[in-house]
Amino acid sequence: MTLPTAAFEAGRYVGSIVYVEPAVVKLNLPHGTTSVAPSYSGHRVGRGEVGEFVVIEGETQGILGRITQIRLLDGDRLTVEPARKSEAVTANPIGTVQLLLSIDLATGKISRGILEHPRIGQYAYAAHPDLVKHAVEQNGGEAARFVELAHLPQSPTTRISFPPDAIFGRHCAVLGTTGGGKSWTLARLLGEIARHRGKAILFDPSGEFRTLNERAGHVWLGGQPATADDRRFFVGFPHKHLSESDLFAMFQPSGGSQSPKLREALQSLKLLHLAPELGTDGLLIKAQQAKAPVVNKQREHAAAIREPGAAYDITKLADQIYEECVFPTGGFQNNPNPASWGGADVNGRGYCTTLVSRISVLVHSAEMAPVFAPGALADLTVVIQQFLADDRYSILRVSMEDLPFEHHTRELVANALGHHLIKLARRGAFKDKPLIVALDEAHQFLNKSIGDEFNRVRLESFGLIAKEGRKYGLHAPLATQRPRDIPEDVLSQMGMFIVHRLINEKDRQIVEQACGSLDASAASFLPILGQGEALVIGLDTPMTMPVQILRPVNPPDSTPAAIWR
Structure with missing residues (x-):
């Protein structure tokens, strides 16, 4: 790996270091008050602009940095006023540079951090766009497979990949x-x-x-x-791709009476898809019916019913909820029959009316057709x-x-x-x-x-x-x-x-x-x-x-x- 261009060129000179901290340096900007930025080798050179990249010379390492602040000392503030232009006074801007990374001048290798801090009096130069591109694209790899994403703001011809x-x-x-x-x-x-x-x-x-x-x-x-x-x-x-919790969030059953009936209705409809002989007009009728045929099929198809994506006819869901509203035991009060379900639970159906209405509206709405129909x-x-x-x-x-x-x-x-x-x-x-x-x-x-x-x-x-x-x-x-x-x-x-x-x-x-x-x-x-x-x-x-x-x-x-x- 080598540098794509010379790191230090006289035409790109920005200024000299006058102050050094671990992550920040300050430098003189003798060209900082120039009203028009010059060009060098076809590229614009700011020579002292906020956001401009600079490279600081070193013995074995160059340091890439970015100018984050420019100011005049208090004694020089008036030197840039038009009334003082004719006087023999010179503005002396000071720039603050954030240090970003190190560049090995011999190999071109990019290193995070500052391996060799600059010294007072060392020079800073405007970074060539190709040098900035080199610093960003230092990952290596097959360039033809790179994602060409952007260009440098001040250099449209310098693509960043x-x-x-x-x-x-x-x-x-x-x-x-x-x-x-x-x-x-x-x-x-x-x-x-x-x-x-x-x-x-x-x-x-x-x-x-x-x-x-x-x-x-x-x-x-x-x-x-x-x-x-x-x-x-x-x-x-x-709808078969929606989980039970998804449907619950959509239909919003109450926690007391509606949630259990909705869960039972979903299981019954999934069972009917696997064992349609149990159904009547697509519904699993439970009132006054024997439990054994249903329980046996539930045991046989237990894994398939629990499988995510199990198919069922959701258009029957509202009616099936009503069919789940039955007493758990058949027979009579003095002669109960636990082998069958009892009659319809009118009160239970009343509690589920609002849920049934919501489901009917949603399932048959045109907006929900991609999901329910x-x-x-x-x-x-x-x-x-x-x-x-x-x-x-x-x-x-x-x-x-x-x-x-x-x-x-x-x-x-x-x-x-x-x-x-x-x-x-x-x-x-x-x-x-x-x-x-x-x-x-x-x-x-x-x-x-x-x-x-x-x-x-x-x-x-x-x-x-x-x-x-x-x-x-x-x-x-x-x-x-x-x-x-x-x-x-x-x-x-x-x-x-x-x-x-x-x-x-x-x-x-x-x-x-x-x-x-x-x-x-x-x-x-x-x-x-x-x-x-x-x-x-x-x-x-x-x-x-x-x-x-x-x-x-x-x-x-x-x-x-x-x-x-």
Whole structure:
């Protein structure tokens, strides 16, 4: 490894060191009051600008740093006023430089930390863009497989690329306020995945990634064709993929009388799917019926009934709840018959009326059809399996823009999909071909509990992917405008942060706590980053890096509706 360019050139001279601390130096900036920055070898040279990278000369090591502050001594403040320009006075700006890393001048090797501190009087030079690029891309590896993500803000021709493992290997978080460019960044990452023939599934809650077309397939979960010529591919997510706790959170049974009846009704319908001869018009009638045939079949199919994804007819659920409202013992008061159920429990049915009404409305609503009445719609889990086996596509976008929020449907379905993917991962499905699961608007699905105190469900599937998916070949880039809503234990699993403009102070504090290498001076740039600008902070990057994200091949449709037309 060698340096791509000379580290010290006279035309890039910035100033001399006058003050040294362990992590900070101060230097004279003789050109700091120049109104126009010059160019050298085709590159702009600031020679004293906040945010500018400088390299400090040493005997065996060069030190890369960033100017974080520039000021004039009190006695020199008036020397820059127009009225004093004609006088023989000279301004003497002082710049504060944060020391970032060391560069071996002989080998070009990059080292974290400062191996050889500068001395008073040593020179500092504006860092050549190629030298900064070299410092960031010092991980090695096959350059052709790198993810081309950004360029230096002051040098559009200097592209910054990262190894795929540096971005996706330990997961990635794309953070930023609305309008900062996080969707732009996510689209850029997806484009690079497609370019390298990887595999990624994108959960798109807003529909803004409908513009993806390079090796991308699109499915719509929720909604209906707008016209007869609508060629969108609508899919369903059958209710059998929802766990019992998911259904409880959706239907909200009371803890006393309704929950037991709902649980019994679900078990009865699953049993009828396996032993239809027990049923009458799709229902398991219990009133005044013998228990033995049902109990024997329950024992025979116990494992299949408990199996996740067991099929049943949910359209019969409301009526089956009423059929569960029977007295536990048949016969008469003076001659009970424990071998059969008793008659209908009218009071019990009355207690379940509100639950039955809720279920009937939900199961038969048009908005919930992809879950409760998918009909001829393809099962999304089957579509995912087909996508994984089809080399023609690299991206599968699952549009959830028309999936309703009511009754927590969107959150529960996304959570169930996450559980499905982590289950596939544990079976080794992604060991040979890793899968990237990109989640836009991640704050909708993480760190949330839904349901009441009796039926509370934690949305934890994508948290599980972040915590343990990496060892199974399942990786999760997350994009959100609300970092404070992402669990701390999930953020701690992120190996790279791409942080766009953050205005909220709590969000900035969360990012500072999650990124050990983000110091206060670098964090101070977060509220003033421009559109598309970001700070890249990662375990495999030796320093916090300000970049301008490259234009995606297919930019997202993030334009809001015009207020005035």
